[in-house]
Amino acid sequence: MSAERERLLEVRDLQVRFKMGKKQTELVAVNNISYDLHAGEALAIVGESGSGKSVGVRALLGLTAENGKVTNGTALYKGEQNLLTMSQGRLNRLRGKDIAMVFQDAMQSLNPTLTLETQLIEHQIWHRLCDHTTARKRAIEMLGKMGIPKPEQRIHAYPFELSGGLRQRAMIAMAMVTNPVLLIADEPTTAVDVTLQRQILDLLADIKAEGTAMIMITHDLGVARDLCDRVEVMNNGEIVESTDMTNFLSNAQHPYSQKLLAATVEVGDVVDEPDNGDVKASGEDGPSDEAPVQSGSVQSGSVQNGSGEGGSTAPEPADVVLKAVSVSKTFHPKSGVVHAVRDVSLDLHRGETIGLVGESGSGKSTLARIFLDLIPVTDGVVEFGGKDLVQMKPAERQDLRHDMQAVFQNATGSLLPHYTVLDNVIEPLNIHHVGDPASRKARAKELLTKVGVDPKRGHQYPRQFSGGQQQRIATARALALDPEILVCDEPTSALDVSVQAQILDLFADLRSELGLTCLFISHNLAVIEKVSDRVAVMRHGWIVELAPTKELFNNPQHPYTRQLLNAVLPVRRDPQQFDNAVPEPTEDENSELVEIAPGHLVRQSIGAATEVPAA
Amino acid sequence: MVRFTVHRLVRAIITLVMVSLLTFVLLQLAPGNFADLSAITSGATMTAQGQRDEVMSSFTARYGDQVPAWQQYLIFMKGAVTWDMGPSYKYPSLTVEGIIAGAFPVSATIAVLAVALALLVAVPIGVLAARRRNGWLDNLLMFLVTIGNSVPNYLMGAFLLIILVGRLNLLPSGGWDGPLNMVMPVIALAIGPMAVLARYVRSAVIETLREEYVTTAIAKGGPGRTIMVRHVLRNSLIPVVTVVGPIVASLMAGTVFIETMFRIPGLGQYFTGAATSRDMPLLMGTTLFFAALLVITNVVVDVSYGILDPRTRMERRPA
Numbered sequence: 001m002s003a004e005r006e007r008l009l010e011v012r013d014l015q016v017r018f019k020m021g022k023k024q025t026e027l028v029a030v031n032n033i034s035y036d037l038h039a040g041e042a043l044a045i046v047g048e049s050g051s052g053k054s055v056g057v058r059a060l061l062g063l064t065a066e067n068g069k070v071t072n073g074t075a076l077y078k079g080e081q082n083l084l085t086m087s088q089g090r091l092n093r094l095r096g097k098d099i100a101m102v103f104q105d106a107m108q109s110l111n112p113t114l115t116l117e118t119q120l121i122e123h124q125i126w127h128r129l130c131d132h133t134t135a136r137k138r139a140i141e142m143l144g145k146m147g148i149p150k151p152e153q154r155i156h157a158y159p160f161e162l163s164g165g166l167r168q169r170a171m172i173a174m175a176m177v178t179n180p181v182l183l184i185a186d187e188p189t190t191a192v193d194v195t196l197q198r199q200i201l202d203l204l205a206d207i208k209a210e211g212t213a214m215i216m217i218t219h220d221l222g223v224a225r226d227l228c229d230r231v232e233v234m235n236n237g238e239i240v241e242s243t244d245m246t247n248f249l250s251n252a253q254h255p256y257s258q259k260l261l262a263a264t265v266e267v268g269d270v271v272d273e274p275d276n277g278d279v280k281a282s283g284e285d286g287p288s289d290e291a292p293v294q295s296g297s298v299q300s301g302s303v304q305n306g307s308g309e310g311g312s313t314a315p316e317p318a319d320v321v322l323k324a325v326s327v328s329k330t331f332h333p334k335s336g337v338v339h340a341v342r343d344v345s346l347d348l349h350r351g352e353t354i355g356l357v358g359e360s361g362s363g364k365s366t367l368a369r370i371f372l373d374l375i376p377v378t379d380g381v382v383e384f385g386g387k388d389l390v391q392m393k394p395a396e397r398q399d400l401r402h403d404m405q406a407v408f409q410n411a412t413g414s415l416l417p418h419y420t421v422l423d424n425v426i427e428p429l430n431i432h433h434v435g436d437p438a439s440r441k442a443r444a445k446e447l448l449t450k451v452g453v454d455p456k457r458g459h460q461y462p463r464q465f466s467g468g469q470q471q472r473i474a475t476a477r478a479l480a481l482d483p484e485i486l487v488c489d490e491p492t493s494a495l496d497v498s499v500q501a502q503i504l505d506l507f508a509d510l511r512s513e514l515g516l517t518c519l520f521i522s523h524n525l526a527v528i529e530k531v532s533d534r535v536a537v538m539r540h541g542w543i544v545e546l547a548p549t550k551e552l553f554n555n556p557q558h559p560y561t562r563q564l565l566n567a568v569l570p571v572r573r574d575p576q577q578f579d580n581a582v583p584e585p586t587e588d589e590n591s592e593l594v595e596i597a598p599g600h601l602v603r604q605s606i607g608a609a610t611e612v613p614a615a
Numbered sequence: 616m617v618r619f620t621v622h623r624l625v626r627a628i629i630t631l632v633m634v635s636l637l638t639f640v641l642l643q644l645a646p647g648n649f650a651d652l653s654a655i656t657s658g659a660t661m662t663a664q665g666q667r668d669e670v671m672s673s674f675t676a677r678y679g680d681q682v683p684a685w686q687q688y689l690i691f692m693k694g695a696v697t698w699d700m701g702p703s704y705k706y707p708s709l710t711v712e713g714i715i716a717g718a719f720p721v722s723a724t725i726a727v728l729a730v731a732l733a734l735l736v737a738v739p740i741g742v743l744a745a746r747r748r749n750g751w752l753d754n755l756l757m758f759l760v761t762i763g764n765s766v767p768n769y770l771m772g773a774f775l776l777i778i779l780v781g782r783l784n785l786l787p788s789g790g791w792d793g794p795l796n797m798v799m800p801v802i803a804l805a806i807g808p809m810a811v812l813a814r815y816v817r818s819a820v821i822e823t824l825r826e827e828y829v830t831t832a833i834a835k836g837g838p839g840r841t842i843m844v845r846h847v848l849r850n851s852l853i854p855v856v857t858v859v860g861p862i863v864a865s866l867m868a869g870t871v872f873i874e875t876m877f878r879i880p881g882l883g884q885y886f887t888g889a890a891t892s893r894d895m896p897l898l899m900g901t902t903l904f905f906a907a908l909l910v911i912t913n914v915v916v917d918v919s920y921g922i923l924d925p926r927t928r929m930e931r932r933p934a
Contacts, residue, residue, distance in 0.1 A: 092837070122837065
């Protein structure tokens with residue numbers, strides 16, 4: 001289909017090896033991959049962490065880490081120049097000018113001690129594109145084009161003086177200012193919030209529309225689908241499937257591709273189950289029994305089917321395990337005042353899971369820490385079992401810790417590295433003097449089995465386990481004391497999709513089996529939809545909307561909730577229209593949560609009409 | 616910014632008072648006093664006896680007869696504040712402030728030159744070693760650095776004397792008459808800091824080379840040297856500056872061995888001489904002066920941090 005277009009890049013049998021550790025063990029990170037890229041085309045390279053997708057592309061620009069080496073292959077640029085063998089000088093003339101690259105996190109890939117001016121101009125001068133004055137003019141133009149307001153002032157800013165969104169835009173402006181033929185983007189939206197991700201991708205779509213070819217490295221199939229025409233699926237350093245995007249989505253052939261697609265959790269999965277079936281039906285030898293997600297099955301247990309509008313969502317008051325009344329938390333860092341949590345009232349009923357969504361800085365984690373009694377409230381009351389946390393005696397507080405456990409995002413960091421896995425799980429039992437050493441050990445083994453970790457590996461250390469397994473171990477530890485409440489703070493955000501799916505299944509099983517009450521925090525709406533009975537949307541410390549899951553996803557009322565939902569990039573259906581404009585904040589001191597339907601609360605200005613806006 | 620400055624100033628004053636108190640108390644606790652010690656060292660001859668009397672009379676003139684120690688302390692501190700610390704015991708004809716004013720410029724000149732030389736050599740060595748890390752050149756350089764670090768400066772001074780003066784007769788062997796006198800002491804003093812700084816620069820550069828913004832600069836097609844200077848070195852020097860400050864300060868306070876070896880009229884001789892002879896005013900004066908130097912260099916380090924790293928400039932706020 002692309003025969004008429006110029007062939008920009010031909011990669012053949014690219015192999016990259018690394019020497020690892022003291023013994024210099026050889027590791028083949030990229031094993032003989034081949035692909036083509038045509039002018040103006042956008043190619044997605046997808047795969048999970050460690051698949052070699054990033055290493056393979058960085059090798060093209062001579063960016064292989066010092067312990068790595070390109071050991072085979074060619075990469076012809078415009079049919080004649082081999083990127084892998086050309087001299088450093090010639091490569092320097094291409095990179096940054098013909099081929100530009102953007103990285104994951106602008107905070108790390110912009111030099112913190114140089115202004116944008118220097119960083120946007122220097123490579124124009126290096127490539128002798130124009131003189132300094134013109135370079136500066138072009139830099140300002142490009143910043144403006146990338147949606148940075150007042151570019152002629154912002155160009156004097158240091159990276160840390162910009163907000164995350166502007167920083168990301170500035171980084172892309174830096175890559176685009178030389179007008180490259182090919183833009184390589186290495187997970188350009190992984191570190192940013194969902195609404196910003198959408199904005200950045202819209203920006204990249206504009207760049208693509210102007211004829212720049214693109215290679216997008218991503219683990220997020222939704223992102224790949226949104227922007228790319230073709231896709232290369234990588235697993236263990238090899239390309240296992242190479243096809244165009246439409247074909248990939250509807251008719252993926254390789255079992256690994258199918259597994260990736262099936263494992264992707266997304267908004268609407270719970271409602272439209274058949275969608276998922278299509279994909280799976282295509283592969284006869286599909287990974288039916290080891291497929292991480294059997295769509296819908298998770299929801300069958302404890303979740304109400306959404307039919308009764310609030311019927312089961314308003315249980316008896318006696319069932320309230322944890323209660324927050326007008327809770328606020330204010331921090332006083334050196335540079336002013338941060339209202340992290342404002343006037344939050346929330347009841348956690350026995351056996352339910354409340355999902356907490358919001359962007360970074362919205363106060364989700366602070367609220368979780370308040371519930372865990374890790375930080376005191378500035379204002380308001382938190383009651384556990386009818387008792388005010390503030391007035392608890394040390395002994396009661398100890399009981400509280402016994403009944404409330406947490407699982408965090410970074411499993412590696414939350415496990416004691418110098419304790420064996422078994423000791424990690426036993427530790428809470430020791431602290432709370434539960435049982436004797438023998439029974440503790442038996443209990444820990446039982447828990448490891450329950451979360452799917454072989455208890456025979458209990459004597460090993462956390463670092464010997466994969467990220468997903470570490471999260472299982474952290475979960476086992478959280479369950480050791482048989483807590484009533486489990487607070488999960490982004491427990492799957494650092495995991496690959498297939499592992500995320502497994503962990504979510506584990507949580508679902510544990511909840512229905514143990515009757516756990518759960519506070520589940522995530523910025524991922526699809527994950528929240530999958531696990532929650534009710535969802536609270538937070539922004540700037542306020543809860544702006546609180547509703548039963550189905551109600552919230554089908555009938556979002558608050559403009560911010562709608563923007564969040566619209567920003568989602570689904571894999572299996574077209575994304576919603578997305579309006580860049582940030583909705584006017586309706587949350588301030590003069591606003592309140594108004595119940596517009598049973599159990600469905602939306603923050604509105606006091607005095608504003610209480611009628612329901614058209615959906 | 617005003618609050619910051621006031622805060623620093625108050626802290627500096629507290630530091631200086633603490634240092635003076637500690638020095639004074641230690642001196643009181645140390646066995647022997649000036650009179651006894653000078654009697655022993657000079658064999659209680661008539662001249663020594665006369666000298667002693669002279670000292671004691673000048674002491675009485677300033678501090679009064681039979682004053683308790685705490686009053687002596689207060690009188691001295693008052694003198695220190697007004698830059699009028701009175702005569703030294705050991706050198707009765709000289710005032711403490713006169714000794715400092717005369718010797719400090721000499722020590723400071725050598726110190727600044729030595730640190731400048733150390734940096735001039737250490738930065739390229741550190742960068743080179745970092746770029747070739749774990750290669751033979753890195754190993755060789757770091758081996759030399761270890762040697763440089765372990766050779767005491769007086770040994771280095773002796774080597775220089777033997778070779779440059781004894782064999783080649785290129786330089787004057789000592790004294791303080793012109794630039795040629797500075798060559799050997801500066802080299803001898805620079806070796807130690809050079810080794811320390813080279814190590815610091817190396818590890819700072821290695822760390823910076825791993826930063827994503829350096830990869831970004833390479834991906835922008837930058838020439839190696841520009842990237843090294845603009846993107847790597849500048850960010851690497853931020854931690855190095857913290858080490859340079861105290862090194863400069865300690866060299867400025869003078870070095871006994873080198874000053875003695877090359878017959879340089881620097882602060883070091885007075886500093887140590889005051890301690891061994893229990894010369895209270897001179898010891899207190901030089902110690903306080905050294906403490907003040909350290910405080911000042913720390914302020915200078917903080918200010919240069921602000922110049923090197925915009926994130927630490929307080930007046931700028933994220934937009």
